[in-house]
Amino acid sequence: MSDLMKVSSNPHIRSKVTTANIMLAVVIALLPATGFGIYNFGLGALVLILVTVAATVLTELVYEIAMHKKITIGDFSAVVTGLLLALNLPPAAPWWIGVIGGIFAILVVKMLFGGLGQNFMNPALGARCFLLISYTSIMCNFDCDTYSGATPLASLKAGESVNILDMVIGKTGGTIGETSMIAIVIGACFLILLGVIDLKVPGSYIVTFVIFLILFGGHGFDPAFISAHLAGGGLMLGAFFMATDYVTRPVTKMGQYVYGILLGILTGIFRIYGPSAEGVSYAIILGNLLVPLIEKVTMPRMFGKGGERA
Amino acid sequence: MARLTFSGGIHPYDGKDLSKDKPIKEVFPKGDLVYPLSQHIGAPAQPIVKKGDHVLTGQKIAEAGGFVSAPIYATVSGTVKAIEPRRVVTGDNVMSIVIENDGLYEEVEWPAVKPFEELTREEKIDMIREAGIVGMGGAGFPTAVKLSPKEPDKIEYVIVNCAECEPYLTSDYRKMLEEPEYLIGGLKVSLSLFENARGILAVEDNKPECITRLRHLTKNETRITVKALKTKYPQGAERQLIYATTGRAINSSMLPADAGCVVNNVDTVIAIYHAVMEGKPLMHRIVTVTGDAIAQPQNFKVRIGTNYHELVEEAGGFKEQPEKIISGGPMMGFGIFDLDVPATKTSSALLCLTRDDVAAMEPSACINCGKCVEVCPGRVVPRKLADYAEHYDEEAFVKNNGMECCECGCCSFICPAKRPLTQVIKSMRKIQLAKKKK
Numbered sequence: 001m002s003d004l005m006k007v008s009s010n011p012h013i014r015s016k017v018t019t020a021n022i023m024l025a026v027v028i029a030l031l032p033a034t035g036f037g038i039y040n041f042g043l044g045a046l047v048l049i050l051v052t053v054a055a056t057v058l059t060e061l062v063y064e065i066a067m068h069k070k071i072t073i074g075d076f077s078a079v080v081t082g083l084l085l086a087l088n089l090p091p092a093a094p095w096w097i098g099v100i101g102g103i104f105a106i107l108v109v110k111m112l113f114g115g116l117g118q119n120f121m122n123p124a125l126g127a128r129c130f131l132l133i134s135y136t137s138i139m140c141n142f143d144c145d146t147y148s149g150a151t152p153l154a155s156l157k158a159g160e161s162v163n164i165l166d167m168v169i170g171k172t173g174g175t176i177g178e179t180s181m182i183a184i185v186i187g188a189c190f191l192i193l194l195g196v197i198d199l200k201v202p203g204s205y206i207v208t209f210v211i212f213l214i215l216f217g218g219h220g221f222d223p224a225f226i227s228a229h230l231a232g233g234g235l236m237l238g239a240f241f242m243a244t245d246y247v248t249r250p251v252t253k254m255g256q257y258v259y260g261i262l263l264g265i266l267t268g269i270f271r272i273y274g275p276s277a278e279g280v281s282y283a284i285i286l287g288n289l290l291v292p293l294i295e296k297v298t299m300p301r302m303f304g305k306g307g308e309r310a
Numbered sequence: 311m312a313r314l315t316f317s318g319g320i321h322p323y324d325g326k327d328l329s330k331d332k333p334i335k336e337v338f339p340k341g342d343l344v345y346p347l348s349q350h351i352g353a354p355a356q357p358i359v360k361k362g363d364h365v366l367t368g369q370k371i372a373e374a375g376g377f378v379s380a381p382i383y384a385t386v387s388g389t390v391k392a393i394e395p396r397r398v399v400t401g402d403n404v405m406s407i408v409i410e411n412d413g414l415y416e417e418v419e420w421p422a423v424k425p426f427e428e429l430t431r432e433e434k435i436d437m438i439r440e441a442g443i444v445g446m447g448g449a450g451f452p453t454a455v456k457l458s459p460k461e462p463d464k465i466e467y468v469i470v471n472c473a474e475c476e477p478y479l480t481s482d483y484r485k486m487l488e489e490p491e492y493l494i495g496g497l498k499v500s501l502s503l504f505e506n507a508r509g510i511l512a513v514e515d516n517k518p519e520c521i522t523r524l525r526h527l528t529k530n531e532t533r534i535t536v537k538a539l540k541t542k543y544p545q546g547a548e549r550q551l552i553y554a555t556t557g558r559a560i561n562s563s564m565l566p567a568d569a570g571c572v573v574n575n576v577d578t579v580i581a582i583y584h585a586v587m588e589g590k591p592l593m594h595r596i597v598t599v600t601g602d603a604i605a606q607p608q609n610f611k612v613r614i615g616t617n618y619h620e621l622v623e624e625a626g627g628f629k630e631q632p633e634k635i636i637s638g639g640p641m642m643g644f645g646i647f648d649l650d651v652p653a654t655k656t657s658s659a660l661l662c663l664t665r666d667d668v669a670a671m672e673p674s675a676c677i678n679c680g681k682c683v684e685v686c687p688g689r690v691v692p693r694k695l696a697d698y699a700e701h702y703d704e705e706a707f708v709k710n711n712g713m714e715c716c717e718c719g720c721c722s723f724i725c726p727a728k729r730p731l732t733q734v735i736k737s738m739r740k741i742q743l744a745k746k747k748k
Contacts, residue, residue: 010645
């Protein structure tokens with residue numbers, strides 16, 4: 001045996017889970033919500049989704065070619081960003097909104113800060129907020145072929161009554177992917193079963209938000225009001241798919257609870273006291289900015305500090 | 311009984327089925343035997359033979375080089391051929407005694423041993439020291455030193471590490487099944503050194519046969535309990551094992567004795583038995599020769615100093631061309647570039663794989679998934695430590711508990727971006743440890 005073996009430092013084995021596997025799992029988990037969005041809002045929604053995803057993937061590709069960097073579109077992270085952004089757009093938005101949003105998400109929020117893993121803000125949400133500010137009339141117009149008038153959450157804020165069953169199933173107006181609580185939760189369960197996400201962030205987020213509603217919502221403990229808030233708007237999509245974004249949530253266990261609680265409080269403040277009925281996007285973006293601080297104060301205690309006994 | 315465990319850890323493919331049902335088989339080496347003078351932590355041993363000397367099996371060929379050191383014994387009879395640097399598994403060249411085997415296995419006349427009851431504590435520890443016993447789980451810390459803590463009265467637990475959490479390894483498993491009397495005997499000897507201590511045999515629950523067997527054999531032993539641990543890597547890491555069995559947590563700056571514990575590996579405890587009850591030095595160890603490239607994976611009783619080539623031959627050679635050969639387990643073993651190295655006191659396995667997982671995977675950007683934090687048994691943040699290490703930020707590395715890393719490899723294993731986390735942290739730790747010594 002003259003051939004020399006390969007050597008490397010331990011460990012010599014690796015788990016089979018890769019970044020691409022994880023991102024692909026997220027895409028699959030978003031399919032129920034995507035499918036329902038298309039069913040609910042028609043083929044226009046499908047076109048918008050495809051255009052947005054194409055925009056994010058192509059932006060990443062072009063940027064990496066132009067900058068002579070390694071091509072990383074194979075890790076599916078741009079697909080996840082594009083899909084999430086599209087699910088956060090109103091169904092009647094023109095196609096170029098998806099393109100502008102997609103370019104902003106990848107180019108400004110992700111690539112300019114160093115690419116995957118380096119962005120300090122969720123790219124899809126960053127782009128959504130950019131669009132909300134820049135094209136307010138388009139982004140806040142939820143009229144489409146199927147529905148017209150205010151979203152359930154806006155009606156709720158105006159003091160009108162809403163049909164909670166429709167909201168849970170998703171047969172209401174809103175952005176493409178946010179309306180169906182059931183579809184989103186099915187996808188989330190898939191991710192939880194695969195171990196891609198866990199309940200630390202979404203759980204503490206939703207629980208805190210509910211407590212905030214009971215205390216400050218003005219309705220006390222009113223199950224109808226609480227369920228309408230849970231099923232309405234972007235809360236479910238935000239809690240399970242945006243707040244759990246690896247890159248922009250704290251990496252420490254304790255930090256994840258703190259982050260979830262913070263998001264719950266912020267969402268409550270924005271929804272109850274803010275001028276708009278919505279608040280999830282801004283809450284998560286603000287939370288993203290606080291992540292470095294949260295991580296700093298929640299570093300785990302090392303094993304065996306002070307020789308603790310159980 | 312509740313399953314005992316710690317937080318963190320991973321569940322890799324364990325590969326133990328390849329060799330777990332193969333009884334231990336003794337290997338008689340044909341070629342030269344090589345005895346590196348550093349097979350343990352501490353000062354190298356000093357040779358007491360010279361080129362041309364004739365030696366017998368069981369004859370001492372090197373004396374301990376200090377308090378933290380261990381003597382070395384010939385494991386065959388033959389002639390000292392050379393005392394020269396030879397390559398060992400880590401890739402270093404280490405001064406070694408080379409003995410040409412005459413194939414006769416003539417033994418020394420074993421000295422008579424005093425009956426166990428008449429031995430004092432000091433005499434027993436001296437016998438263990440003289441036998442050249444070191445921690446055979448991999449670290450190679452001289453056992454006599456471990457058994458002489460400052461305050462022996464404060465030792466409350468003597469733990470035998472029967473976890474064998476490394477994938478593929480089955481040597482401890484076979485020993486527990488085939489020689490449980492010696493194992494329990496060795497534990498009793500250890501317990502006789504610490505009058506306030508209780509003995510714990512800590513076995514992972516993927517070895518139910520061993521647990522049943524050991525429980526049966528110890529049912530009348532009031533000082534010994536068998537504990538079934540949850541099967542998880544690194545259950546057999548010293549700090550995790552102490553925590554799982556006693557609930558006491560120690561950090562890198564503490565010794566097990568600080569938590570009232572002494573931990574020894576299965577092979578070590580059996581060697582203690584032979585040293586004290588029979589006066590025999592450490593000459594053999596069990597090596598699992600396994601992996602998908604090996605024709606007949608086996609557990610061998612190997613004379614220390616035997617060349618790895620002979621072990622592979624004994625196991626039927628390669629059925630496929632191996633791509634990677636590891637001395638030890640896949641999580642903490644050493645990758646070796648060829649087989650021309652000797653088995654030492656700490657060689658637990660020879661693992662030959664047809665595929666190199668590490669080379670096949672390209673590291674990509676960290677996505678901050680937090681899996682390394684979840685699995686880290688030392689409760690540090692490997693992602694950040696690796697970052698500090700890569701940027702050579704020594705201060706931040708130490709401040710964020712970088713020295714608490716036990717190099718178990720869980721973070722590198724789990725990382726979806728396939729980043730070499732353990733590897734960079736390990737390099738930085740080495741630099742820091744070297745600085746401390748200065």
